[in-house]
Amino acid sequence: AGSGQAPQVGIMSTNDNTKVTVRLPPKKGVVITYDGTTYTSADNNEMTLDLSQFETFVLSTPASGSTLLGTYITANERLAVFAGAKTQTINAKAQNGHFVEQMIPIGRQGKTFVVPTIPQQTNDLFFSAVITRPGTLLSSASPNFLTTEVYRDAGDTVEWGPVSTPQVVKGTEYFGMTQFSSSSSTANGAPTSWNLIPVENWNN
Numbered sequence: 033a034g035s036g037q038a039p040q041v042g043i044m045s046t047n048d049n050t051k052v053t054v055r056l057p058p059k060k061g062v063v064i065t066y067d068g069t070t071y072t073s074a075d076n077n078e079m080t081l082d083l084s085q086f087e088t089f090v091l092s093t094p095a096s097g098s099t100l101l102g103t104y105i106t107a108n109e110r111l112a113v114f115a116g117a118k119t120q121t122i123n124a125k126a127q128n129g130h131f132v133e134q135m136i137p138i139g140r141q142g143k144t145f146v147v148p149t150i151p152q153q154t155n156d157l158f159f160s161a162v163i164t165r166p167g168t169l170l171s172s173a174s175p176n177f178l179t180t181e182v183y184r185d186a187g188d189t190v191e192w193g194p195v196s197t198p199q200v201v202k203g204t205e206y207f208g209m210t211q212f213s214s215s216s217s218t219a220n221g222a223p224t225s226w227n228l229i230p231v232e233n234w235n236n
Contacts (some may be wrong), residue, residue, distance in 0.1 A: 039100045041091040045083035047168045048109040050109040052081040054091065057102030059188050062093055102162055102187035133210075133227055141206040142230020147172075147199045150213075158193030158212055165205040217229040 037127060056062045056073040064071045064079070071079050081089055093100060105113055116132035147159055161170055166185050201209065212225035 038117070039093055039117045041100050041103055043081070043091070043105060044088045044112045044114075045107070045109060047083060047109040048085045050083040050085075050107055050111070052083060052089070052105065052107045052111065054079045054081065055104040055187065057100060057104075057189075058185055059126075062100065064091065064093060064185075084188050101160065102189050104187045114215060122182070129179070133225060136208060136227055136229075138206055138208075140210050142232035143203045143206060144231040145209040145228050146231060147195065147201055147202045147209070147211065150200050156194035156213065157196075158191065159195060159201075160210045160212070161190045161201065161203070162208040162210070163188045163190070163205075164207055169204040169206055170201060170203050170207070172199055175195065179210065199207055 043054075044064060055078045056064065056071055058073055062073040063147065066079055069079070069085070071077055083089060083122055091103070100115065103115075105111070113135040114132055149157060164186055170190060209228040209230070210225060212230055
């Protein structure tokens with residue numbers, strides 16, 4: 033539902049001799065050239081990085097309407113990963129905004145998310161689930177939930193909305209969930225986005 037300019041992923045290492053593998057999101061039409069080699073999501077090939085402590089690598093695609101959502105990153109040491117876009121509009125509305133969010137590692141994701149609504153929210157709410165393991169089945173009571181092609185490959189995304197009532201979304205494997213509001217033509221109509229915390233990580 034979104035389009036924008038310069039989607040970006042920032043990868044920062046916490047230790048020396050960090051070896052990072054990056055696989056571009058499947059079926060997204062992304063093309064990246066790094067160090068003389070071209071990588072595409074269609075080929076499902078991987079780029080490898082060697083990072084020193086606190087060194088940062090920024091992955092970016094300048095194409096309007098492209099996305100890095102579903103990029104799969106692994107490393108032999110701990111990383112901090114941030115994702116966003118310089119400008120973003122959602123649902124083809126006038127206002128745009130700058131998006132950036134720190135990513136939650138797969139090991140901290142879950143199989144159950146509570147999807148809230150926002151009081152006095154005037155813009156439409158949408159959601160995106162990022163699949164982390166092949167063969168994941170998602171289920172929800174939402175009437176706007178995408179019920180087709182729910183078995184996905186790692187890195188695939190499922191988007192649906194607008195959503196007007198709170199709901200619970202469950203998966204057969206760990207997955208990530210992002211909530212975002214659409215742009216609007218009003219002066220305060222910039223879009224927003226944030227990651228949801230899985231129920232498994234809630235504290236009593």
